[in-house]
Amino acid sequence: MAAGVLSAFPLVPGLAADPPPGVAELVQTCASCHGPEGVSAIVNTPSLAGQPDIFIQYQLVFMRDGTRQVEVMQEIAKNLTDDNIRELGAYYSSLPPPSAQSDAPAVDAGKVNAIISQRHCDSCHKEDFSGQGETARLAGQRPDYLVKALSDFRAGVRRGRGMGTMMEVSVTLHDQDIQMIADYLAGKP
Ligand code: HEC
Ligand code: HEC
Known part of the structure; x- marks a missing residue:
């Protein structure tokens, strides 16, 4: 049955999955720093796409409880519910990871x-x-x-x-x- 559904609605390559409704609005805020598809274009700001689900969840918990202090995220993190954190972890881990940075200098x-x-x-x-x-x-x-x-x-x-x-x-x-x-x-x- 799954195969029939998939062939009727082929996934468009390069199009990210929609965020779960519970965090759709939050994700727009995240996107202003971490990029619309979780790939950051801002210095010192990490890409989130393709990070392991659990890693993302742990970091959000650390930022919420202040164990990890990220000033620019403090206000956002402290209002996240456990459900938000689970959904954000699932969402960002499902996005295609950033491709290799082509302008990275060659190293030994x-x-x-x-x-x-x-x-x-x-x-x-x-x-x-x-x-x-x-x-x-x-x-x-x-x-x-x-x-x-x-x-x-x-x-x-x-x-x-x-x-x-x-x-x-x-x-x-x-x-x-x-x-x-x-x-x-x-x-x-
Ligand atoms: C105003 C900019 C800004 C916004 C908005 C923002 N972040 Fe961040 N975020 C950052 C910066 C900068 C860091 C890196 C902090 C550091 O250097 O330790 C970070 C770190 C993170 C990390 C840790 C990633 C890692 O690789 O260590 C996660 C996870 C994260 N943000 C998720 C989110 C989510 C989810 C949202 C939306 C709910 C969000 N952020 C909104 C700027 C932002
Ligand atoms: C014993 C396991 C272990 C080893 C060995 C290890 N790491 Fe890590 N690394 C981790 C864990 C766990 C985290 C997440 C830490 C946290 O919760 O903040 C991490 C986080 C990081 C981060 C931050 C990533 C981010 O997005 O915030 C970088 C960069 C990193 N490691 C690089 C390295 C490098 C380079 C080495 C070798 C020199 C290394 N690690 C060796 C377990 C390890």
Whole structure:
């Protein structure tokens, strides 16, 4: 039966699913910063499309309870209900992830791979950096935001899930390492 429905109404490629009615209005607000299809065009503002559902939900809860302080989102986050958060997680995780940032500068892949394999980044973020569960997708993310996130973890400004692992893996990174990792991940499809 499902196949019949699908062939009668073929999905138009590139057209994002409509947000669930409960959060349709909210999503318009989110879009002004995170982009209409969850792909951000604003510096230091992350793309959300294709992030794991659970990761999005956790971050929204952290922002609502103030564990993660994002000034520009504070007013919005504190009014989110649990249902809003579940629907926003389901919606943004269902959108097609950003494509590899084509203007990411070429990096010394050997050097980056050494840093990444020493710190087992791929064991949590997955080999293709698409993320899983509470762990973020990194592939195709804006490089400026990746630099900001890693610098915030390194400085202890942002604390996340899991006993500060992100702080542990970033504390020994130099600025050049962070920039190189960010350019490498941004260029990943
Ligand atoms: C005024 C701009 C603005 C609006 C509106 C906004 N955000 Fe954000 N959001 C940001 C910025 C900037 C960050 C990154 C903060 C940081 O650097 O830690 C962020 C971070 C996030 C994150 C964490 C993502 C990650 O990769 O760590 C999620 C999830 C998120 N926003 C969801 C939403 C949702 C859902 C809405 C609408 C209900 C929304 N935001 C509205 C600016 C905004
Ligand atoms: C033990 C598992 C683990 C390892 C190893 C790990 N990460 Fe993470 N990473 C996480 C989790 C979990 C989060 C979400 C943290 C939070 O809740 O704020 C995260 C978040 C991030 C973020 C923020 C993404 C966003 O959208 O906000 C970046 C960037 C990141 N990791 C990069 C890396 C890099 C680069 C490495 C290797 C140097 C690495 N991670 C190693 C588990 C891990």
